[in-house]
Amino acid sequence: MIPTSPxxxxxxxxxxxxxxxEKLQQQGRTVIVFPLFEIESISNNLELDLAVRNLHQxxxxxxxxxxxxxxxxQCVEKKHGKTxxxxxxxxAAVVGAASRQSLLLHGVSDTNTRIYCPRNESRTDSETLLAELPLDDLAGKKVLVVRADSGRDFFVDAxxxxxxxVQTISSYRRVIPFFDKVKQQLLSTFLQSACDWVITSSSVLTTLLAWCEQLDQLELLARGDSQKNICPAVxxxxxxKLYVPHFRIAEVARELGFKQICLTASGDENLILALQSQL
Known part of the structure; x- marks a missing residue:
């Protein structure tokens, strides 16, 4: 009998x-989307509206x-249309291949503007992006940083x-979904076998372990067990096994006690290559 892939x-x-x-399914993999955060736009974002109008500055x-x-x-289309x-x-400046692809989908590429991006795909972060910028030439000029409502300040401070x-604008927030019975059952099912987990944000890891702790607590309550130090789900x-496209996510995973971590290069294509090569 041919073993099935995780x-x-x-x-x-x-x-x-x-x-x-879709791409993984085309290669014969069974894929389940299990969102550990949702993206919520910040409505009535007057700061972003103003920045879009004055982007040339x-x-x-x-x-x-x-x-x-x-x-x-989204702000551009709402206020100015597709023209x-x-x-x-x-x-423009981005830290990874996924962001570069997103710019391209919105019509921004090397053909119509300068795009700064780390050249080393194995390490894409604020530090490596900073090294690509002509800091001396930018002295006295304005730089806009579009980000979530929370995050590292390294780039801004530098x-x-x-x-x-430097002007920073919060354009969206990450929202952790409610850990309802459907998600509890799904997570319990995943833990019964070896899965390949795609982790593209370090905050996902803390949410995942917190949900596992909740599973353990629910199990203890169901059994009427008072032993609080039992944590089989965790x-x-x-x-x-985790597949992560960023070394900082790998560092956080190790700190949180994960044992099997595959660090890939940035971008979905590299994630797919890593997932297929490990079969």
Missing amino acids: VVVVTRPLRQASNLQ YAVVMFVSPNAIDALF WQWPEETA LKKASIE AKMQQQ
């Missing part, structure tokens, strides 16, 4: 997981993620230290 669990929001799910617009890109272009064009004099005028989760 189920791939994609933890992205449903809308962002569909492309990866910024030397660089830095996006922390594809979600930040989508949020800005609006990215100003040639304004460069730009300010280089005498660059232990089983830490034995699952």
